[in-house]
Structure formats: structure tokens, C-alpha cells
Amino acid sequence: MFALILPAVLVVAALLVGPMVLLARISLNQYSATQLMIEATTAQNYLNAVADPYYRGVMLTTLVMAFICTALTLALGFPAAYRLARMESRWKSLVTVLTLIPLLVGNVVRAAGWLGLLGNDGLINATLRGLGLTSEPLRLVYTPGAVAVGTIAVVLPYMILTLSSVIESIPRAVEEAAANLGASAFTVFRRVVWPLALPGTVAGCVLVFILCMNTYATAVLLGGSQFKMMAPAVYDQFSKGMNWPFGAALAFILLAATLVLTVLGTALLGRRYAR
Amino acid sequence: MGQVRAGPGPDTVTREAVTRMRAAPLSPLAAPALAGPGLSVRLGRLAFLAAVFLAYAIVFAPIVxxxxxxxxxQEIVTFPPDGLTIRWYLNAWAQRDFAxxxxxxxxxALAATAxxxxxxxxxxxxxxxxxxxxxxFxxxxxxxxxxxxAIVAGSALYMFYLRAEDWLDMDIKATLGGLVAANVLITIPWTVRLVTASLAGLDRAAEEAAANLGARPLTVFxxxxxxxxxxxxxxxALFSFVASFENLELNLLLVGPGRTTLPVAxxxxxEFRMDPTLAAVATAQILMVTILMLVTDRFVKLSRIV
Structure with missing residues (x-):
């Protein structure tokens, strides 16, 4: 049986685990303008990243963006997931496929769509101008707001699918019992659906938060040159800066921040509602 | 996405009984209650439907x-359009970068899937x-x-490839082999996930029956x-193909001049312009993904595995 598992495990070990160890080692090396990289064991790259106000700003932007987008995605995704979970007709499978397709269409494709919608001559500005509401185009694209909307559009299908699979497993009879006993729709949601769906909510938020922290294409294409998030900053170090040790350190800071916050979030939410 | 389950599974017997008993649907969020709901109830239901609509509008707006x-x-996207044409699709194919x-x-994607x-x-x-x-584990x-x-894994692979090029004295970055190897990292986990999900629903009785009737293990298999x-x-296979074809971040540092994937191109x-030619390339991809997912859905109900 091991013979069946071994090839796949070896491939993942050779192409993911090994390279990640190498990247960790490189993050402890020293950068040199002439030799690119000098073998060393120093935490200097990490200290530099934390001390530099520019990268502190990039990290803060990334965190704020990820929190806002996750919260809004949950607020928008929950009603849609509930509706999908409680569908009973043959439409349900069609709606599921429809929810899944955007998830598989690349982020670049969707950023292109947002550029067409939000650009200076885009649909929204053209409509506003046509209605005589504005004379100058509104600056919609290349703003943090554009990145937020673009990111939410990317991660919403993940949230909807995760939540709906959990809501589906809540027996409808439980809701009906609460309603029969006089609970209002909001009370049923707050006291019955929300607590029972909580494991799914946590899982969905963790997944979405990770995706938001690592936004690349949306941030690059909709954020403009002034707006910087962590994933593009990592890429820049490797492709343009050629400062590999610093880029490696940034990559691990991003990875660690994501990991610590998701573990912390899961533990906090789990404890608060565990009973 | 699908592994999370809350509490007990749906009690179908109870649910059916309740469905038969109730005169009017009572589920407060899903269906209208008894005749004449109050204003606040109706407003609440309206807000609920508006949220559902808004969620799907945000997801589909850029795609539409x-x-x-x-x-x-016209060559520069402005509203309203001067007219409609399909010539950008031909133009897209004529652009060497896209083709x-x-x-x-x-x-x-084909090699990584295979x-x-x-x-x-x-x-x-x-x-x-x-x-x-x-x-x-x-x-x-x-x-x-x-x-x-993916951007972290891509950086790690990039460093690994440069190291390996030194050791082996051969090109790896921006070669077909190097890119296929990286994309196998996408196709393996998706395959494990989907095949595991479909295996979990299979009954072993047929295999045991075949073995009992004297079939050798290989024949049973x-x-x-x-x-x-x-x-x-x-x-x-279809899912892995699409995930690999559409991947941007993992390949970003591994492509090079002369060998670039479509999402990177x-x-x-x-980064310089958005025009109908690019929209045509994007539309072709949307069409491809849609068709492949509808085909996949015929083989395995996607609502069961995601």
C-alpha cells in the first residue's frame, strides 16, 4: 500500500517541503549588492522587515484589507449560502455549479472585468455621466476600495459553498420548531441557525482570510502603483529587487502572520461559543 | 470546502413528516409564513433577498x-459601444503572446494532469x-x-530551481519540464481531494462479491x-486541468521570456491596458471553464463534492 502513496508523497516532498526548507535557510542569509547572497545565519532580514516603516505599512494594509474583506464576505455570503442550502429543486445543482465557475475562472480575468466596470470610461462612470450626475469621472479604480470589491468577488464563492454545506446539515425541523414556539425570523437566526452553523462559519472565515492575506493579481491590477500588499511585495523582492534573503524573510513573515491569526481566530471563536 | 459538518446530519424522516404535516411553510427565512405577515417581517425578507442578490451580483458583475x-x-473600452463585432477574437489569436x-x-495543464x-x-x-x-499526516x-x-510556494520553487540549475548544470526555470513539475503540485492535491470524496461514497460489497466468486485482486481492481x-x-482530471490552466501565482516567478503561461501574459x-482583445481572451477562458465544469457535473454532482 505504501507503494501507492509513496510517489505522490515524494513529489510533494521534493517540490514543496524541500524548497520551503531551502527558502527558510535563504531567509537567514545576508544580502550583498555584488554577490547577491552571502551564506550566513542571521535574523537581520526579519529585523529589517519589522523595523522598516514601509514594510510595516505594507503589512498593516494587508491585515486591514484581509479583516475588512473577510467580515464583508461573511455578511454577504451568509444569506446567499442559506438560500442555496435550503433550495430543493433541480435548480440547486445548477446554482452550485454557477457558484463554482467564477471560483475557477482566474483572478486576472475578473480583475479585467472590474477595470471595465470601474475605469474612467467604464460602465459606472459612463452611466453617471449619461445621467448628468457627474461631469468629471469618479476615481474608482486604483483605490483600496476597488481592491476590496475585487477581492470580495474572488472569495465570496468559497464562503458561500463552505457555509451552505454546513447549513444544509442543520435539520430544517429545528428552525421550524423555534418558529412555531414564537421566535421571530431574526431570533431563529441568532439563536438557532448561527450557533449551529458556527463551525462552518469559522472554517469559511479562515479559508477566506488566508486567500485575502495572499491577494496578488487583484491588488496589482486594481490597487495601482501606490497601493502595496504583502504578496506583491514578496514577488517584487525576487523579480525586481533580487534581494532573495529579504524576499524569503517577507514570505515567511506573511506565512507566519496568516498562520498565527487563523489559529488564534479559530481558538477564540471556538472557545467563545463552545458549550 | 465540503469536509465541515455541523451537528447531526439531516434527519430526513422527521423532515418529511414535518413537510407533510404543515399546512403552510413555516421556515421563517426560506418561505413566506402564514397570510398577512407584518411590515417588519416583510422588510426583513426583502433585506435578506437583497443581500442574496448583491452577493451574486458582485461575483458575476466582472465576468459579465x-x-x-x-x-x-472600438479599440478603447467606452460606454456606450459604437457597435458590436467578433473581430477581437481573431485579433487575440493573431497576438503572439496570447496564442x-x-x-x-x-x-x-495537460501534462500536469496526466x-x-x-x-x-x-x-x-x-x-x-x-x-x-x-x-x-x-x-x-x-x-x-x-x-x-501560491506566491510563497512559487518563490520557494524559484530558489530551488536556481539551486538545482547550478548543481545539475542545466536549464530548469522557464522550461516545459520545470513548469509541469510545479503544476503537478496543483493537480495532486485536487485529485486526492476529489477521489477521496468519491471513494467515501462507494460500497465495498461489489468488490467483496467479486473476490468471493474467485476474481483475483487485479481483476477485482x-x-x-x-x-x-x-x-x-x-x-x-477536469478540475485539476482547469486549476492548473488558470493558475497565476505559482507560475509567476517560474516563467521566462519565450515561455509564458496565458494568465501571466x-x-x-x-498592467498597461484593458481592451476588447484582452476581454476576448478572457471570455474564451470563461467559456472553457464553464463547459468543463458542466461536463464534470455530469460525471460527479459538484454539489456533492465541493
């Missing part, structure tokens, strides 16, 4: 937009059917490529297990 602009007659990017992505699906299927089979020590390792941010697994494997183009 791309499809629409690919037919605009070559498409062919490169196609090659990479390698990753057999490896992933074998591993999933053993993980579900055999009792192996450390099964949970192996499962985590095999799914890890989906959990590590080729005549019983494999045919039962076929929908899961087809779904895994589109990204560099979009």
Missing part, C-alpha cells in the same frame, strides 16, 4: 462585463482503503500545496474498483 466588452467595436501563452498553458491524476488517485485509494500508520502533506500561499471510480477520476498586458 468581460464577456460584454469583448464584443465592443503562445494559450498553447503553453495547455501543454502544462502525471498528477494517476499519482493522486493511487494515493487516495491507499489512504481510504488501507490502514496505514500516520494516515492523517500523509493526507495533510498531500493537501499542503493547497494550503501554502480493473473490473470493479476502477469502473466505480471512473466518475471521480474524470472529475479530478494577460497580467502583463493588463
Amino acid at each position: 462585463m468581460v464577456v460584454v466588452t469583448s464584443f465592443f467595436d 503562445r501563452g494559450f498553447l503553453t498553458s495547455l501543454q502544462i 502525471i498528477g491524476v494517476p499519482l493522486g488517485t493511487a494515493a487516495a485509494l491507499a489512504l481510504v482503503r488501507a490502514t496505514i500508520p500516520g494516515r492523517g 500523509i493526507n495533510t502533506v498531500l493537501l499542503a500545496p493547497l494550503a501554502v500561499p 480493473t473490473r470493479i474498483t476502477l469502473p466505480m471510480l471512473r466518475p471521480g477520476i474524470v472529475a479530478a 494577460m497580467l502583463s498586458y493588463l
Whole structure:
């Protein structure tokens, strides 16, 4: 049986685990303008990243963006997931496929769509101008707001699918019992659906938060040159800066921040509602 | 996405009984209550439907937009369009970056699927059917490529490839082999995930019956297990292909001049301009993904596996 598992495990070990160890080692090396990289064991790259106000700003932007987008995605995704979970007709499978397709269409494709919608001559500005509401185009694209909307559009299908699979497993009879006993729709949601769906909510938020922290294409294409998030900053170090040790350190800071916050979030939410 | 379950599974018997008993649907969020709901109830229901609509509007707005602009007659996207045309589709194919990017992505995704699906299927089979020590750990390792941010994994592979080029004295970065190897990291975890999900629903009785009737293990595997697994494997192959074809971040540092994938070519183009030619390329991809997912859904109900 091991013979069946071994090839796949070896491939993942050779192409993911090994390279990640190498990247960790490189993050402890020293950068040199002439030799690119000098073998060393120093935490200097990490200290530099934390001390530099520019990268502190990039990290803060990334965190704020990820929190806002996750919260809004949950607020928008929950009603849609509930509706999908409680569908009973043959439409349900069609709606599921429809929810899944955007998830598989690349982020670049969707950023292109947002550029067409939000650009200076885009649909929204053209409509506003046509209605005589504005004379100058509104600056919609290349703003943090554009990145937020673009990111939410990317991660919403993940949230909807995760939540709906959990809501589906809540027996409808439980809701009906609460309603029969006089609970209002909001009370049923707050006291019955929300607590029972909580494991799914946590899982969905963790997944979405990770995706938001690592936004690349949306941030690059909709954020403009002034707006910087962590994933593009990592890429820049490797492709343009050629400062590999610093880029490696940034990559691990991003990875660690994501990991610590998701573990912390899961533990906090789990404890608060565990009973 | 699908592993999370809350509380007990749906009690279908109770649910059916309740459905039969109730005169009017009472589920407060899903269906209208008894005649004459109060204003606040109606407003609440309206807000609920508005939220559902808004969620799907945000998801589909950019996709619809791309499809629409690919037919605009003028070169710079402005509203309203001067007219409609399909010439951008021909123009897109005439652009070497897009045509070559498409062919490169196609090659990479096909090869990565051809390698990753057999490896992933074998591993999933053993993980579900055999009792192996450390099964949970192996499962985590095999799914890890989906959990590590693609830009971080891509940077690690980039460094690894440069190191390996030094050792082996050969080109790896921006070669077909290097890119296929990277994309196998996408196809293996998706295959493990989808085949595991479809294996979990299979009844072992048919295999046991065949073995009892004297079939050798290999015969049982080729005549019983494999045919039962076929929908899961087809779904895994289509899903893996699409995930690899559409991937941007993992390949970003591994491509080079002369060998670029389609998403990377589109990204560099979009950093300068958004025009109907790019929208045409994007629309072709949307069409491809839609068709492949509808085909996948015929083999395995996607609502069951995601």
C-alpha cells in the first residue's frame, strides 16, 4: 500500500517541503549588492522587515484589507449560502455549479472585468455621466476600495459553498420548531441557525482570510502603483529587487502572520461559543 | 470546502413528516409564513433577498462585463459601444503572446494532469482503503500545496530551481519540464481531494462479491474498483486541468521570456491596458471553464463534492 502513496508523497516532498526548507535557510542569509547572497545565519532580514516603516505599512494594509474583506464576505455570503442550502429543486445543482465557475475562472480575468466596470470610461462612470450626475469621472479604480470589491468577488464563492454545506446539515425541523414556539425570523437566526452553523462559519472565515492575506493579481491590477500588499511585495523582492534573503524573510513573515491569526481566530471563536 | 459538518446530519424522516404535516411553510427565512405577515417581517425578507442578490451580483458583475466588452467595436473600452463585432477574437489569436501563452498553458495543464491524476488517485485509494500508520499526516502533506500561499510556494520553487540549475548544470526555470513539475503540485492535491470524496461514497460489497466468486485482486481492481471510480477520476482530471490552466501565482516567478503561461501574459498586458482583445481572451477562458465544469457535473454532482 505504501507503494501507492509513496510517489505522490515524494513529489510533494521534493517540490514543496524541500524548497520551503531551502527558502527558510535563504531567509537567514545576508544580502550583498555584488554577490547577491552571502551564506550566513542571521535574523537581520526579519529585523529589517519589522523595523522598516514601509514594510510595516505594507503589512498593516494587508491585515486591514484581509479583516475588512473577510467580515464583508461573511455578511454577504451568509444569506446567499442559506438560500442555496435550503433550495430543493433541480435548480440547486445548477446554482452550485454557477457558484463554482467564477471560483475557477482566474483572478486576472475578473480583475479585467472590474477595470471595465470601474475605469474612467467604464460602465459606472459612463452611466453617471449619461445621467448628468457627474461631469468629471469618479476615481474608482486604483483605490483600496476597488481592491476590496475585487477581492470580495474572488472569495465570496468559497464562503458561500463552505457555509451552505454546513447549513444544509442543520435539520430544517429545528428552525421550524423555534418558529412555531414564537421566535421571530431574526431570533431563529441568532439563536438557532448561527450557533449551529458556527463551525462552518469559522472554517469559511479562515479559508477566506488566508486567500485575502495572499491577494496578488487583484491588488496589482486594481490597487495601482501606490497601493502595496504583502504578496506583491514578496514577488517584487525576487523579480525586481533580487534581494532573495529579504524576499524569503517577507514570505515567511506573511506565512507566519496568516498562520498565527487563523489559529488564534479559530481558538477564540471556538472557545467563545463552545458549550 | 465540503469536509465541515455541523451537528447531526439531516434527519430526513422527521423532515418529511414535518413537510407533510404543515399546512403552510413555516421556515421563517426560506418561505413566506402564514397570510398577512407584518411590515417588519416583510422588510426583513426583502433585506435578506437583497443581500442574496448583491452577493451574486458582485461575483458575476466582472465576468459579465468581460464577456460584454469583448464584443465592443472600438479599440478603447467606452460606454456606450459604437457597435458590436467578433473581430477581437481573431485579433487575440493573431497576438503572439496570447496564442503562445494559450498553447503553453495547455501543454502544462495537460501534462500536469496526466502525471498528477494517476499519482493522486493511487494515493487516495491507499489512504481510504488501507490502514496505514500516520494516515492523517500523509493526507495533510498531500493537501499542503493547497494550503501554502501560491506566491510563497512559487518563490520557494524559484530558489530551488536556481539551486538545482547550478548543481545539475542545466536549464530548469522557464522550461516545459520545470513548469509541469510545479503544476503537478496543483493537480495532486485536487485529485486526492476529489477521489477521496468519491471513494467515501462507494460500497465495498461489489468488490467483496467479486473476490468471493474467485476474481483475483487485479481483476477485482480493473473490473470493479476502477469502473466505480471512473466518475471521480474524470472529475479530478477536469478540475485539476482547469486549476492548473488558470493558475497565476505559482507560475509567476517560474516563467521566462519565450515561455509564458496565458494568465501571466494577460497580467502583463493588463498592467498597461484593458481592451476588447484582452476581454476576448478572457471570455474564451470563461467559456472553457464553464463547459468543463458542466461536463464534470455530469460525471460527479459538484454539489456533492465541493
